[in-house]
Amino acid sequence: MSNSMAVGKVAEFWRVLRDVNPDSVRREMERGFTLALLGNEERGREAVRRALRPADGHEIGEYLLELAEVGTMAERALPPRADLYLYVVDAACGLSGADISALEQLYLMARPTALVFAGEGCETLAGEMEQVSRDLGGLVSQTLAIDPADQDNVDRVVTAALVRALPTRALALARSVKNVRAEVVDILIAETSRVNAEFALLSNLPANVPILGTVLGTGADLVVLTKNQTMLVLKLAAIYGRDLGRKWRLAGEVVPVVGAAFAWRSVARLLVGMLPSPVAALPKTAIAYAGTYVVGKMARFYYENGHRPSQRETQQFAEAAAQDWRRALSETAG
Numbered sequence: 001m002s003n004s005m006a007v008g009k010v011a012e013f014w015r016v017l018r019d020v021n022p023d024s025v026r027r028e029m030e031r032g033f034t035l036a037l038l039g040n041e042e043r044g045r046e047a048v049r050r051a052l053r054p055a056d057g058h059e060i061g062e063y064l065l066e067l068a069e070v071g072t073m074a075e076r077a078l079p080p081r082a083d084l085y086l087y088v089v090d091a092a093c094g095l096s097g098a099d100i101s102a103l104e105q106l107y108l109m110a111r112p113t114a115l116v117f118a119g120e121g122c123e124t125l126a127g128e129m130e131q132v133s134r135d136l137g138g139l140v141s142q143t144l145a146i147d148p149a150d151q152d153n154v155d156r157v158v159t160a161a162l163v164r165a166l167p168t169r170a171l172a173l174a175r176s177v178k179n180v181r182a183e184v185v186d187i188l189i190a191e192t193s194r195v196n197a198e199f200a201l202l203s204n205l206p207a208n209v210p211i212l213g214t215v216l217g218t219g220a221d222l223v224v225l226t227k228n229q230t231m232l233v234l235k236l237a238a239i240y241g242r243d244l245g246r247k248w249r250l251a252g253e254v255v256p257v258v259g260a261a262f263a264w265r266s267v268a269r270l271l272v273g274m275l276p277s278p279v280a281a282l283p284k285t286a287i288a289y290a291g292t293y294v295v296g297k298m299a300r301f302y303y304e305n306g307h308r309p310s311q312r313e314t315q316q317f318a319e320a321a322a323q324d325w326r327r328a329l330s331e332t333a334g
Contacts (some may be wrong), residue, residue: 022234022244025171029238033176036065038082038102039088047148048086051158052224057328058240063176064300069102082164085111086158091119091145103139114161115140118148141165155179163187174239181239192232193289193321194328196225200288209310223259229292238301286325289312293321 035052037045054060065080085106089099106113146154159179166173173220174184203224238244297317301309309317 014029022238025231025234025238026244027243028168029175031169031172033063033084033166033172034065034080034082035063036067036082036085038067038069038085038086039116040069040101041088041090041118042088043148044088044116044146047118047146047154048116048158049152050151051155052181054179055176055181058176069098081113083169084162085113086115086116086161087113087140088118091117094108100139107139107158112165114142114144114165115142115146116146118146120147120149122247159183171235171238176242178270185236185239185296188232188235189293189300190324192228192296193292193324196228197285197289197290199224200227201285203284225288226290229295232292233297236299236303237295242303289328290318290321293324294318297321 013282036325037048037052039045049060049064052060054062066081067080087099087103089095103113103115103126120133142161144157144166146157150156159177160183162173162177162180163170163183170184170187191254210273234244294314294317297320301313301317
């Protein structure tokens with residue numbers, strides 16, 4: 001690459017970063033969330049409580065309400081509003097009349113509720129519990145089955161339930177709840193990688209269409225890919241407790257990660273661009289997917305460990321990206 005081309009790429013990269021505004025990420029983070037824990041099955045409640053343990057620097061009281069029972073509307077003893085209610089019952093005893101009455105009250109007040117059946121070996125009965133949920137006629141938004149003796153399984157089940165129930169609170173959940181963080185980060189990396197791959201494929205197709213070719217065939221795809229990667233790093237920064245108001249510090253963290261990927265993509269795209277358009281489409285999507293995946297993994301490593309990954313660790317991320325890409329292609333072909 002000539003010096004003039006290199007300078008041009010650097011200038012283009014800085015223009016992209018300048019246009020990225022972290023305010024949308026900050027607003028999403030500041031929305032917060034509240035969870036409510038109900039039900040009289042204490043072992044199950046304690047297992048759910050452990051699954052909701054806070055990340056470092058946070059306290060469970062910031063987001064978890066402990067409620068003994070649900071009052072009736074006639075008594076005007078309404079429970080505080082929460083984004084999700086986790087109602088724990090004994091799987092061996094099933095639902096009592098009081099439980100059904102409480103679920104009806106929550107439903108009438110438009111409180112989204114996850115019904116949690118707790119008991120020994122209960123996780124193997126998820127299908128039966130789902131039938132119970134259907135029998136309730138939509139009183140609950142989802143039904144979970146947990147064995148309080150298997151905390152690892154409880155963690156997985158409750159984490160998945162939170163992510164399903166509160167997708168618009170994903171960043172706040174990941175920042176505050178320890179067990180949710182890994183799943184949300186994985187989802188963000190996977191989704192951004194897929195979106196960038198799809199956009200790279202779309203941007204390559206107009207090369208054969210005269211009108212669209214003038215719109216998307218001018219390098220706009222590289223700008224969009226870089227913006228998406230930068231937003232991914234900003235979201236991870238927010239999840240791991242970085243202050244999005246400290247823009248210069250964030251820039252110092254974002255530039256080395258996204259900048260390395262930008263330079264790599266520029267060279268790779270130059271080589272791929274020498275191929276005929278139909279042939280080049282697949283390599284371009286692979287570059288977009290793998291580059292974004294590696295950016296996400298590098299940023300995650302940095303925020304979790306306090307230093308950048310080694311060359312060998314970065315290579316491992318690239319190998320994992322290639323495996324994921326091949327898996328995605330095989331699933332699409334299947």
